[in-house]
Amino acid sequence: MVSYSAYESITLTIEDGIATIEFHRPEVYNALNNEVMLDLKRAFDEIQLTRAIDAVVITGEGDDAFSAGADISQYAGPAAEHDPLQRDRQELFYEMYQKPYECHAPVIAKINGYCVGGGLIFAMYCDIRIAVEGAQFGVPTANIGQIPTGGSTWRAVELVGEAKAKELVYTAGMIDAAEAERIGLINRAVPRTELDDTVAEIVAGIQDTGRKAVKNSKRAFNYASRAETLEEARDREAELWWEQFATDERRTLVDEFNEAE
Incomplete structure (x- = not known):
């Protein structure tokens, strides 16, 4: 196992092709301040340089929270005084949100509260979201006189549809894990005692397939979600299909499949 120690607010460990990131601010429900955002960017840069990583799992310390969101104390004060700082912070948030989305390996948010x-918003940019049944979800930005940021309005509409995304933001309401699963915000809600095993089973499933095929599938999905037309998405998908078709992985797995028949 490789453990990286150059982080203030998170931990990053890599073992058996799995990178695990954990937020370490349980006293404030793992809120995202500047230090956490910078640590996350650096961690994903490390992961991006390690192509042997098959999957990334992200969670929060303790049983209370994955993350309660931005550290609101950093938004206090008049706008005129903090405009340059806030613009820089919003850019930092956006860059941080994009990291799991653009990561070469599938990223799983293990939501423990x-x-x-x-x-x-950060969890929405992950590929898969598994939550404990007692988890609570919401985007209460209107409660503090702000709007969602970091491209989250686009991502929310993509995941749950325009009507439900608007309801969540306009009312600043909270929903439980069962409702989050029903509307497609998360993949699955499970009892707390099953959270670790469920995520481990998903990771094992990823590692039991063609690992390059999984990563190229992620590239195709991401391009398709941002393509302006079906034709653009189809052209990129075809390029990736041929790229994968030429791999030793594909030839080996096809041979193994035929031998098993």
């Missing part, structure tokens, strides 16, 4: 505001 509250997943709110910026924490939820």
